[in-house]
Every structure is written in structure tokens, then in C-alpha cells.
Amino acid sequence: MITLHTLKFSRATRVLWLLEDLEQPCERIDYDRTPEFRAPEALSRVHPLGKSPVIEDDGEMIAESSTILRYLVDKYGDESHRPPRGTREFWRHEALFDYVEASFAEVALQAIMPAFRGKDVPDDAGAALGKHLDYITGEPGEGPLLFGSRLMLADIQISYILALLDTLGLLGDHPQIAEYWKVLQEQPGYIAATRAAGPMAPPN
Incomplete structure (x- = not known):
């Protein structure tokens, strides 16, 4: 075990x-x-x-x-938890999966850390976070998850950063992402x- x-x-x-x-x-x-x-x-x-x-x-x-x-x-x-190997969707999934920690997490933490300490988020950090949240907003397609109605590794992967952003009130300007996070929290796992x-x- x-x-x-x-x-x-x-x-x-x-x-x-x-x-x-x-x-x-x-x-x-x-x-x-x-x-x-x-x-x-x-x-x-x-x-x-x-x-x-x-x-x-x-x-x-x-x-x-x-x-x-x-x-x-x-x-x-x-x-x-992944699209069929060798398909276009499989590689789109792999890119999103790696994007979370390779790109999104670093940007998100620039806003999360000051907010966690009770400080204002610097304008440049807020702008960078907004750019990434706009990018993610365009990914779900038909939704409600990143690849339709079926939960994928990429959904699980992104959940931790969204949890932090939501707790700190940093999703307010992105209602579609907030709704996506709500759907993730409804998943049985x-x-x-x-x-x-x-x-x-x-x-x-």
C-alpha cells in the first residue's frame, strides 16, 4: 500500500x-x-x-x-483522467497540466503572498494574475470542466492554486473561474x- x-x-x-x-x-x-x-x-x-x-x-x-x-x-x-493518448486533446491536456506549476503558480503566488500577509496586491502582480486567469477562462470550452464534463488530471492539478486565490478573494473579477472552482469543489473525490x-x- x-x-x-x-x-x-x-x-x-x-x-x-x-x-x-x-x-x-x-x-x-x-x-x-x-x-x-x-x-x-x-x-x-x-x-x-x-x-x-x-x-x-x-x-x-x-x-x-x-x-x-x-x-x-x-x-x-x-x-x-486523461484524454486518449496520441490525440490532440491528450497533448492539450499535458500542456495545461504542466502549465499549472511551470507558469501559473509562480504568477499566482506573486499576488497570493502579499494578500496572505494582509497587504495590497501590487498592480503588476494583479495585472499578471488577471492575464493568466483570462487565459484559463478560455480553456474549458463547453465546460463545466477543462475537458467538458469529465474530470481530468489538469483539473485536479489547478485546484490548489484556485483554492488559495478564492480564499483570499482574488477571483472576484473572474466569475467564470469562480464558477469553475465551485464545480471542482462538487467533485466526489x-x-x-x-x-x-x-x-x-x-x-x-
Whole structure:
């Protein structure tokens, strides 16, 4: 059985969500954040960088939530969370999946961090975030999810950043994204994961 190391209010919830979707059990080891909202020292004894999520499976230790999500769908032979391989939609999906952490997260955090500290979001950070949210708004097509009515890895991947933005009131100017986030929160795997491990984002 997979062991999942989960830090509270972190990307680890995305991994638990996928495991719930796949109906696969795990041994979950939870870690609370420090008063400074950092990962505890105990996680450094799991991974040299003190990262979460981390999974252990058959003697292998795997970090990076993106890698873990891909590992799990391959391990369990899941074909339901990605479009068929070799199709145009498959590569569109892979691009969106990687876009979340490679491009969107960095921009979003430039707005999230000052807002989290109770400060105004700098104009340039707000403008950059707006540009990316406009881009995402154009992706769902027929919706309500990124690839129609079927939940994909890219939807799970983007959920953590949207949770933070919503908690801090940074989706107000993008009602379509706010509605998309509402739909994500109605997904059975999300509900089960957050009931088990708590919300993705800390209370504001």
C-alpha cells in the first residue's frame, strides 16, 4: 500500500483526491504546519527538501505532486483522467497540466503572498494574475470542466492554486473561474479528500 505524507493546507490534497477517485487506499501520515506556516522539521526526515506531498511505494520515494499524479494513473492503469493518448486533446491536456506549476503558480503566488500577509496586491502582480486567469477562462470550452464534463488530471492539478486565490478573494473579477472552482469543489473525490484531510487552503 502507498504511504502518503501530507502537509496540512498543501498540494498533498490533490494526491489524496486522485486516490479517492481511483478507489485506492493509502497509509496517510499527516504533518501540521508551524506557527510561521512552514513545513515541520519532521518532513525533512522524509525528504531532504522537507517537501510534501511525498509517496512511498515498494521502496520507491517520489516527490513533486505533478509526478505523483502521473505515477498513480500509470500504476493503476487509469485511462479516465486523461484524454486518449496520441490525440490532440491528450497533448492539450499535458500542456495545461504542466502549465499549472511551470507558469501559473509562480504568477499566482506573486499576488497570493502579499494578500496572505494582509497587504495590497501590487498592480503588476494583479495585472499578471488577471492575464493568466483570462487565459484559463478560455480553456474549458463547453465546460463545466477543462475537458467538458469529465474530470481530468489538469483539473485536479489547478485546484490548489484556485483554492488559495478564492480564499483570499482574488477571483472576484473572474466569475467564470469562480464558477469553475465551485464545480471542482462538487467533485466526489475532492469532497472525500477534504473531509479526510481538511481543506486545501487555510482559512483567511
